[in-house]
Amino acid sequence: MTAKLETQHDVEQFLYRQAGLLDARQWQDWIELFTPDGLYWMPPDASYKTWDGQPSIFAEDKNLMTVRMLRVLHPDAWSQRPLWGTNHVVSNVVIRKIARNGDVEVSSRFHMMELRRDDVRHFAGSYFHVLKKSKRGYGIKLQRVDMTNAQAAYDYVLQVWV
Amino acid sequence: MKQADYSSLVEPDRVRKEVYTDAQIFEREMERIHETVWIYCGHESQVPKAGDYYTVQIGRQPMLMVRGRNGKVNVLYNRCPHRGNMICGDRSGNTGEQFRCSYHAWTFQLDGRLKNIPMMKSGYEGTRYGKDNPDCNVKKSARVENYRGFVFASLSDSGPSLKEFLGKSIVAFDDMCDRAPEGEVEVVPNCFRVIQHSNWKLFLENQLDALHPSVVHQSTGRAAHEVEKVLAKHAKSGSAPLSYHMLSAFATVTIDKWDNFQTVNYPYGHCILTGYMGLRPQDPDTLAYDKIMIKAYGKKRFEEIVGVNIHHVLVYPGLSVQSPLQQLRAVRPLGVDRTLTEIWHFRLKGAPEAIYRRSLAYYNLVNSPATLINADDLENFWKCHNGLASDGGDWVSLARHYGHDIEKKDGTVESAPNMGTSEAPMRNQMKAWAKFMGAGR
Numbered sequence: 001m002t003a004k005l006e007t008q009h010d011v012e013q014f015l016y017r018q019a020g021l022l023d024a025r026q027w028q029d030w031i032e033l034f035t036p037d038g039l040y041w042m043p044p045d046a047s048y049k050t051w052d053g054q055p056s057i058f059a060e061d062k063n064l065m066t067v068r069m070l071r072v073l074h075p076d077a078w079s080q081r082p083l084w085g086t087n088h089v090v091s092n093v094v095i096r097k098i099a100r101n102g103d104v105e106v107s108s109r110f111h112m113m114e115l116r117r118d119d120v121r122h123f124a125g126s127y128f129h130v131l132k133k134s135k136r137g138y139g140i141k142l143q144r145v146d147m148t149n150a151q152a153a154y155d156y157v158l159q160v161w162v
Numbered sequence: 163m164k165q166a167d168y169s170s171l172v173e174p175d176r177v178r179k180e181v182y183t184d185a186q187i188f189e190r191e192m193e194r195i196h197e198t199v200w201i202y203c204g205h206e207s208q209v210p211k212a213g214d215y216y217t218v219q220i221g222r223q224p225m226l227m228v229r230g231r232n233g234k235v236n237v238l239y240n241r242c243p244h245r246g247n248m249i250c251g252d253r254s255g256n257t258g259e260q261f262r263c264s265y266h267a268w269t270f271q272l273d274g275r276l277k278n279i280p281m282m283k284s285g286y287e288g289t290r291y292g293k294d295n296p297d298c299n300v301k302k303s304a305r306v307e308n309y310r311g312f313v314f315a316s317l318s319d320s321g322p323s324l325k326e327f328l329g330k331s332i333v334a335f336d337d338m339c340d341r342a343p344e345g346e347v348e349v350v351p352n353c354f355r356v357i358q359h360s361n362w363k364l365f366l367e368n369q370l371d372a373l374h375p376s377v378v379h380q381s382t383g384r385a386a387h388e389v390e391k392v393l394a395k396h397a398k399s400g401s402a403p404l405s406y407h408m409l410s411a412f413a414t415v416t417i418d419k420w421d422n423f424q425t426v427n428y429p430y431g432h433c434i435l436t437g438y439m440g441l442r443p444q445d446p447d448t449l450a451y452d453k454i455m456i457k458a459y460g461k462k463r464f465e466e467i468v469g470v471n472i473h474h475v476l477v478y479p480g481l482s483v484q485s486p487l488q489q490l491r492a493v494r495p496l497g498v499d500r501t502l503t504e505i506w507h508f509r510l511k512g513a514p515e516a517i518y519r520r521s522l523a524y525y526n527l528v529n530s531p532a533t534l535i536n537a538d539d540l541e542n543f544w545k546c547h548n549g550l551a552s553d554g555g556d557w558v559s560l561a562r563h564y565g566h567d568i569e570k571k572d573g574t575v576e577s578a579p580n581m582g583t584s585e586a587p588m589r590n591q592m593k594a595w596a597k598f599m600g601a602g603r
Binding site for chain 2: 042044054063066071072075077078079081152153154155158
């Protein structure tokens with residue numbers, strides 16, 4: 001039981017850190033949370049079983065994440081000019097599976113409030129993480145993001161990861 | 163505004179700002195343009211089975227595209243003739259063998275004809291309401307035509323046929339379908355929808371503005387180019403995946419190269435941007451596809467098909483088609499300063515999976531709501547719309563390469579050689595706009 005509680009605690013802390021890096025716009029540190037083969041995936045609908053060969057809102061490996069990061073950091077990324085920021089809250093952390101080697105599958109819920117100029121938007125939904133355990137801690141093999149408003153019309157777009 | 167005033171808003175090389183910002187002008191646009199001409203409703207593969215429906219906005223009218231029991235696709239007003247209730251509240255679905263209004267249970271055939279009114283005999287005997295009165299049917303679009311699976315409706319019973327209206331811009335659909343070994347495409351069942359805080363015409367004018375990519379999309383182009391170089395260095399093949407090239411091209415294709423492109427402008431405001439995107443490398447996937455195509459069409463026809471030199475087709479007033487990548491964006495004006503785009507991707511029937519995945523990469527990276535490209539376009543449209551709404555000036559300039567357009571006898575206007583960045587498409591759209599707006603009904 002103690003081991004389980006400890007895992008729960010470590011996983012929660014890891015998920016909070018993930019969200020915190022996004023809110024702090026520490027993009028490089030956030031990308032480094034992923035394993036070399038890690039994937040960030042936001043399907044258009046919760047019914048999707050795989051990103052492979054399907055439309056996706058995001059389906060990014062670390063290389064594509066780097067493109068997105070370099071883009072938003074570029075001085076001519078016009079859409080980055082106005083003041084904007086996000087605030088994530090992560091909760092309902094439920095560990096679904098712990099493998100013998102310590103790898104973890106975990107689901108959680110998030111809410112992200114975004115401010116851009118004077119406009120506030122809300123995005124909410126569930127995370128599903130496959131976390132790889134190593135000596136250095138957890139690494140994200142998969143971050144699946146199912147947004148409740150995935151199919152809704154987007155008032156403007158999503159510029160960075162949720 | 164009086165009828166004659168509309169033509170004074172448009173001059174050959176400039177346009178009054180009110181054209182973009184005036185709510186009254188917007189209402190007239192909806193009446194004279196969107197609710198009159200042929201508007202794209204959707205692809206028939208969105209509604210494969212009888213009773214399948216998809217809602218669509220035509221101008222200010224909520225409409226339904228529905229597959230009838232006879233296989234024909236009908237386009238109806240989403241409105242019950244009784245109290246005006248919308249018949250379908252969902253965006254899409256299957257209604258079964260009939261429509262049933264959720265308010266008083268009037269039922270209708272899939273072609274809109276009245277089936278039954280509850281208490282038809284006791285409640286309506288001796289009144290004007292009954293099966294003999296066409297006012298008791300769900301109203302149909304005045305005209306519906308289907309070209310190679312692409313369904314269009316016109317809410318006006320007069321005017322040119324769809325083929326006459328499309329003219330040479332029909333190549334958008336031919337180019338897409340011909341690239342399929344089976345000569346047909348089917349929709350990938352997902353629609354990305356993005357709202358822009360700007361007038362609908364700003365989006366259309368941007369589509370064939372060949373100068374803007376080098377300015378607006380530098381950030382993504384450069385970023386992708388950086389990563390592409392690293393990946394190419396480490397790849398066995400010596401090159402990075404094609405999706406990086408799709409993005410880096412926004413930076414590596416410089417303004418002088420864009421000038422090598424050409425715009426060909428047609429009556430009714432349509433336009434083609436010619437120019438090759440370089441998506442035909444000699445990799446094994448392309449070669450396998452070529453083999454299947456040659457088998458289906460023969461060598462001569464195959465060369466014709468893949469030789470069609472199109473980057474983009476704009477079908478006025480609301481469709482932007484990238485036929486070589488099998489995707490389109492339908493533009494639905496929601497108000498003078500709000501515009502919805504519906505973005506679809508199509509699969510070439512009979513083509514290998516790898517070819518589908520190639521264009522899927524573009525759909526995801528460029529056209530999804532997490533687009534690496536359109537974020538900066540939408541930012542410009544918003545800034546543009548708000549600037550235009552100010553009193554800081556009265557005119558919008560459309561003068562780039564003005565005076566060099568080549569006018570053909572058939573009404574076609576080509577941008578001059580090495581002037582691909584000409585604002586000829588905008589001038590042509592506004593010429594068509596003034597004609598629509600001034601025309602009597």
